[in-house]
Amino acid sequence: YARLIKPMKEYIRNEVETLRLRSGVTQETLASKVNVSRQTIIALEKGKYTPSVLLAIKIAGFFKLPVEKVFKILYEK
Numbered sequence: 001y002a003r004l005i006k007p008m009k010e011y012i013r014n015e016v017e018t019l020r021l022r023s024g025v026t027q028e029t030l031a032s033k034v035n036v037s038r039q040t041i042i043a044l045e046k047g048k049y050t051p052s053v054l055l056a057i058k059i060a061g062f063f064k065l066p067v068e069k070v071f072k073i074l075y076e077k
Helices: 016-023 027-034 038-045 053-062
Strands: 009-014 071-076
Touching: 016 027, 016 038, 027 038, 027 053
Parallel strands: none
Antiparallel strands: 009 071
């Protein structure tokens, strides 16, 4: 018989706020550089928004880091 496996919940955690503060960059400046609103950066930093691949690459590029250093997939049972 088939065993039922409960799927793990996946979610994205990001280091945007940490990197932004370390760099001394405002939310407004980051938003302007990656062509989104400040509200998008706020939502991203609070973990309420998962960026598109395009935006994730732009943000990682802004900080001159690989995407995996800025955005991480976490798994929850």
